[in-house]
Amino acid sequence: MIIFNKTIDMNTIRKPEDVFSELVEQIKSIISSSRAKAYRVVNEELLLSYWNIGKQIIEKEQEGHLKAQYGTQLLLKLSKHLTRELGKGFSRSNLQNMRTFYTAYQKCQTLSGKLSWSHYCELISLEDADKRSFYEQESINSSWSVRELQRQISTSLFERLLLSDGKANKETVLKFARQGQILESATDVIKDPYVFEFLGIPEKKPILEKELEGKLIRNIEDFLLELGKGFMFVGSQQRITLGNRHNYVDMVFYNKILKAYVLIDLKIRKL
Helix, strand or coil, rough: CCCCCCCCCHHHHHCHCCCCCHHHHHHHHHHHHHHHHHHHHHHHHHHHHHHHHHHHHHHHHHHHHHHHHHHHHHHHHHHHHHHHHHHHCCCCCHHHHHHHHHHHHHHHHHHCCCCCHHHHHHCCCCCHHHHHHHHHHHHHCCCHHHHHHHHHHHCHHHHHHCCCCCCCCCCHHHHHHHCCCCCCCCHHCCCCCCCCCHHHCCCCCCCHHHHHHHHHHCCHHHHHHHHHEEEEEEEEEEEEEEECEEEEEEEEEECCCCEEEEEEECCCCCC
């Protein structure tokens, strides 16, 4: 008779509930991935269909036949017919957006399935092609929601970045238009000025530094968006020591791109 004497490591024995939890997570991952792929396909087809509708409207207008018969009422008449036969989504304003969409993006290959129709409705409101291209690239690179895109446009991010070093030139404009904001050095991180309209502070209302700090922390999501790429909030009133002297920094962030801490000290008077 042979007797095996083997010590069993209890840590290697998997509990049924652990196996079940792992199965649930794997299934959730599969479904999540499939839904994301399905959304991208549907979104790409929707953008392409709206682009083609805009193309048809422009081409038929340019032929002159529809324009002569319906004039300025073309989109309104078209909206009524399409809504009656196809349902929602064909309001006069949406048809106008499709028309402008094709005008702004005459090559459908340049469209990105990473952006929604709502993103493009915001982008086509920008007449300057370079500016529009910049916000499009930033929306893709930074995964901006439509709300975030609206805010960055309304607070003139493009102009602020261009003028952060005190001047703007055509080369910089074209670079921004092609690539969006590229962080090549620490100075590229800094905007001048920063805009904190989300705090709701009246322009001429006096405010204490502590109150400003509190408002920024309570609105940290919007503050991080305004700061830019790669920022993570570490904490407030962090102690640092310089030359045997202790100082407390109002807000400390870490930037993943620069691999460096960014210290912010808020001053409403001379620094």
